[in-house]
Amino acid sequence: HEGGEYVTLTDILGAEDAFGDMDFKVAGTRDVITALQLDTKLDGIPASVLGAALMQARAARLTILDVMREAIDEPGEMSEFAPRIITVRIPVDKIGEVIGPKGKMINSIQEETGAEITIEDDGTIYIGATDGTSAEAARSTINAIANPHIPEVGERFLGTVVKTTTFGAFISLLPGKDGLLHITQIRKLHGGARIDDVDSVIKVGDKIQVEIREVDDRGKLSLVPVEVVEREAAGEDLGGDDHRPRERSDRSGDRGERGRGGDRDRGSDHHRTRQRHRESGNS
Template sequence: GSVCASTLSMLNAGVPLRAPVAGIAMGLVSDTVDGETRYAAMTDILGAEDAYGDMDFKVAGTSEFVTAIQLDTKLDGIPASVLAGALDQAKAARLHILDVMAQAISEPDEMSEFAPRIITVRVPVDKIGEVIGPKGKMINQIQDDTGADISIEDDGTVFIGAVDGPSAEAARAAINAIANPHMPEVGERFVGTVVKTVAFGAFISLSPGKDGLLHISQIRKLVGGKRVENVEDVLAVGQKVQVQIGEIDPRGKLSLEVVEDNNAATAGDDSYDDSDDE
């Protein structure tokens, strides 16, 4: 019962099984008749048959293979022919159970976004170092940001283990942004993270390994066009801000613009003091 229930529950959760598995418990009774020991195998035994019988033989498997067996016996030995007969009975019962299970659910449902999973990504071998980063800085950052566990093989196969779908996909996107990058285009919008402030503006991380400069002239738009003496009065490291790419120079450096309907820098607006402008 537990084997069948496990198969049904995993299919219902969307787990991609190679094949459904069912289990059956076989029993055995024996007695001496006219000086000869005779045996009778029983299919799908109950508790009393287990307690008073001579054997508890559990067989689990798919329609093609036996995947697990477990046998307890009170006898000193069981003839091979008797066990072979019990296995034949177990197969017939298993196939019948699998047919009944297939009537309930025959294919995996769509996997719930809340289900744990392991997914793989292939990256070019020459990009492995970029994904890992100096002293593991980049891969550790991705793991901290997404909550996923990431391991990389020498052939470029990346295994991502996560407790749910969004975490796994966030890690996949971050890795692809480094190893299989999407080339940004002018006008493309991002919700970026402030990673550094300088006198002339702030550097915004758009994706792992891809930063752009938000000039101080653009930062003024976050405070209604007022003069900004110190970038730190408006933006702080770690703060989210909605930006778009305004220009890409021949070297690939990105100049960013504030999106006019930006609400992401409210913390900066609240902390900004415009008394110096009066």
């Protein structure tokens, strides 16, 4: 600004900063401005001057974008090894579940994934991680708690054994969602051999790839090892199924009905014979 006249210069180097009265930085896309930064040595700047500066900055921005597009038509994918911060939105009433009692859940997520997690009061969660794998692992765990996925038949999971019983093992698929791997399915992993102690072949903490075979009316999940599914699909007979007693055939049931019916008929004949005998005696 000199002699009542304003002149706006455009560059991308900042060489005029020391000599100018205003430093005005504008960043954005073809359609919108995403950031502004203004330093001025003057007591005030007319709105018309600022408006003209914005239009001048837009023309310069579009020129730069055209040059960039000639070199690369779209942004490249971020390296999976690059640090990042990602955002997840959850319902406000789910914040407590993500944090857990005394912070147990959120601390567990951070320890297992290596990510740093910050939760805002409006349900916005910021996940900071040194690589993409850690960030995605944390995001998946948080979504499983706050935006749960309902498992369906045929889906496969890498589950963790959380409990063993005499009839099988319970496998954790998602936070708060377990399924039963019945002992008959475990036997198939061991050639159909009898298993007297489940803990001798599968232990708490073991990881196992499983497929959901059935979801009952109460939402209980029945699981089968993926290895068993694939080997049976290839035609292998793995054994391990229960040997249950056969039900009686219809023919045996018919014989029983005929036997009981015959007894009733004979009883009726006998009753009628006695009745006729008494009538004869009275006459």
